[in-house]
Amino acid sequence: MTFDSLRRNLRFLIPAVAFAVLFVIYINTHPRGFSTYVVTIWANQGALLVFAAFAQFFVVLVRGIDLSVGAMIALSNVVASYAIAGDGASLWFGILAVLGTGLACGFANGLVVALGRIPPIVATLATGAVYSGSALFLRPTPGGDVNSDLSDAMTYAIGPVPTSLVLIAAIVVVFAVMLRYTAFGLSLYGVGSSEHSAALTGISLIKTRIAAHALGGLCAGVAGFYISMVTLTGDAGIGPTYTLNSIAAIVLGGISLGGGIGGPFGVVVGALLLKTVAALMFFSGLPPLAQPFFEGLILALAITLGSLGLLRVRNRLKLFAQ
Template identity: 30%
Template sequence: MADDPVETVPPVRRTRLAAVRAAAARQVMAISWIGVLAGIVVIGAIATYTAPCGCFLTGDNLLTTAQEFSYIAIAALGGAMVIMTRGIDLSVGANMAFTGLITATLLSRFHLHPVAAVAIGLALGLGAGLLNGLLITVAGMQPFIATLGTMSVFRGLALVYSQGFTLYPPASFTALGQGHLGPIPNPFVILVGLTVLLSAFLSGTALGRHVYAVGGNEDAARLLGIEVERVKVFVYVLAGLLGAVGGILLMSFLGSANPGAATGYELDVIAAAVIGGVSLFGGEGTLFGTVLGAALIQEIQNVLLLERVPGYWTTLVVGLVILGAIGVDQVRRRLRRT
């Protein structure tokens, strides 16, 4: 450090230069999703000029890609808030399959009105989240263990209920997931709406700010009079509800409900949040970043196909990009601290 050439700059100039530089760096680096946004833009630019079909930057391609990541991104909004409180929700993929399955049969077997069927499906997701929240707060289980257990419970319920068969909602119900608002696919419209709403909630309400406070320092939050347990239950309930929204939309889009649907999506949800700048240590991150994280994962898969890369490579490249995004995040944090 003592040998640093900066040391030779006259003291006054040095401080001013450093101050300007630090301020600029701080401004950019304070944005937790800056890395992932840069990634999306760079990969998009490369694909625009190099994809042989010349079809990356077309409305058709971008809109279907947006549609495809919406389900995971909606679930990830809840997953991100759980991670902000220093928790984790491994049950969300199973929750998506279970709520989609039940909603489909409420429609096709019991002929419920779509609004009623969706309401019950959402209530089930909410109940699933409540169960997670109570296991973690009242029963005092580790979030990882509690939601690992409920992941199997929800997946198991879906299997027992369906007996392994794929179930189908009435074809009319696909209008929800397959429909468009103008040119924009419905699931993406819902994703954008929920992101705006929940971001406003996180930054604009006391309960929202408590989510960060609990994750940042639980003991301090408790000393400040925040009802930590209540905040935690709340985020798991919200995660369960958002999982159900994603699950029902996915089922509606596919027009089918399989008990094995959304297997492994819980990991995609965590990846989206972490890539988007949500810290696994809690207290940090944004929902906008999380959505960008989900978008980046989907963009990579889309671009690899458009670039005609052999299928075996996809998983490897996604893994490397996740590591790259986290690496950028580490650098960002370090820069911000200095």
């Protein structure tokens, strides 16, 4: 019984164990050891990736893919560098504007994919060009101003616990409850697992798809907001790395690109695992220039591990699509 449930959760357990091991190694190799300061820096970087990975996660869950995640993050980040410089009411309005930017971008993606019926790869490639162009228009060179009190509040620690970890925990709990206990969350899994059955159950494919994209866009907005908190600037050129890493993070976290498989805990573990590997490489003396090589290698290893299930396939027909 326990063995069975272990095997069922293998997609999540392997990255979780890998993450735990690597995190211990990271803390031990870090010259300053385990302290709130070290963990805060690490968690802030990790949080950026967690939010970006969630932006990808909801779209992948309904069997889509979003190549505009990076562009949406860049655009929200640029908007943040204009909107959240003030105090009081204007600050709150600014935060809403940043999150709204992400939400609007994701909603537009959803409209194009679900109503326009354009395959998500090409659709988001095109909308991504529009978003990153807009970001570049708003801020040709990195810069801008961000309320530093807010930034301090968001990126330091509450007692011994980094604020970013609290944020991650909050977002995971919200999403886990939503995915598990609401009709909307279950319909996301339904559409991702079997469009046909979902439609027969009475789930609106179009509405669910649009909602998934919009929710992903909102997460991209959160990521853009948090980047401005960490860097205190807006930069239109940050997009491409986030698109790549968001896909890598969810693949590492055991989310199936075929849709319908994987959960919010996997997203967090995948993103933090990826960040820890990058941080480890930074300290291990490997040339920083070769970093993309190792990022690619980890991604390749992660999906190759996922394909080990092929060894159990008895009927060769099952190897082929459709």
